[in-house]
Amino acid sequence: MYTDWKKKFAFIFSGQLFSILTTSMVQFSIIWHLTETTQSAVVLMIASLVGFLPQALLGPFIGVWLDRWNRKLTMIAADGAIALFSLALGLYYYFGEPGLGFVYLVLMARSIASSFHAPAFQAAIPLIAPPDQLTRVAGWQQMVFSASTVLGPALGIAVYSATSLGAVLLLDVAGALIANIMLMLVKIPQPKSEATERPQFLAEFKLGWQTFIKVKPVVIITVATAVFSIAFMPLGTLFPFMTLSHFGRGGYSASLVEAVFSAGMIIGGLLLSVVASRWKDISYIVMSMVVMGVTCVASGVISREAFVVFVILSFLMGAAAPFFNGPYMAMIQRAYDPAMLGRVISLVTSIMLLSSPIGLLMAGPIVDKYGIQSWFLGCGIVTVLTGVVLFVLSKRLHVPEPEPAASSAE
Structure with a gap:
């Protein structure tokens, strides 16, 4: 079943690198364009809401179809739909300036398509990789995502400044292709x-919820993750x-912090792919x-003159993520039947997305x-307290862990 799984992921992640990179370029360029042309915080807030709310609200129901x-x-169709909406908006910008309503509509449509693509991709991973290699694959995925989000804004603003927003959107079409x-x-x-x-949404949503809550350790970790997200995501x-405000520095220093944090995520993803399966997944989560908690506490008490220390703490924070x-x-991918995984991942994704605005x-x-x-x-x-509570509870609960697969070395 898992023959040539590494080669398959080499193909998949090579393609996803282009797709995520160009999507990151588009997201940053659109926000910058709206900032530059409207200088309105309300416009940016609405753009952010229409960009993530569809994923948060539709996720549990979309899981039924997934x-x-x-x-x-499903992944091909979703990526194709995202590219189609990028093409429409790109052509609109090429021939003239679209109204904000049309921009919001495209952002919402892209978000709806993404709500199909992301969980479908996550639900497909355990069908390709052996159970004992899922953590390593997650490390590869974190590297691809982090590298794309590091390069995306810089490349996006470079292309936008040299050409136009329409050109950036057309590059997104090429990335999806x-x-x-x-x-x-x-x-x-x-x-x-x-x-x-034909699916009965209420009944199948209920079935997905019942399937999710059967694995108590995952439920507890998900609750802890929601608490963590409420505290950490605003950062x-x-x-x-x-x-x-604290260090009294400008845009260059702010971009340096962002870049260092993202570089930490890339290195952290690389380390995870190397050391995966040496410890239990719950041990990595608690660590x-x-x-991240200790680095946040340190950031909360350092002086105004300690900007270099803050940069180092930001790197460590990113590397731990x-x-x-x-x-x-x-853990989720190996804890549930693949036939139910779309519903579970969509549900968990919605919980995480709704935690952020809170x-x-x-x-x-x-x-x-x-x-x-x-x-x-x-x-x-x-x-830190959430991590300590998880560590204590993990001693009492049977947390799903990988069992070595005979074919995992292929």
């Missing part, structure tokens, strides 16, 4: 589904504010949370009243 459809064809061609060259097994009748927005994300997803709503007033370091300090304490 477990019935061919996952390879390359990803789909590489995916077509890979054979992905399809899990057998017992369902033959993505607050990093530049920390650089400006990651403790390291893949050791949380990768093992957590690998954190942002909480962070704003707290930072305004108590200062930026208060959120870093509080986030660090919450993250």
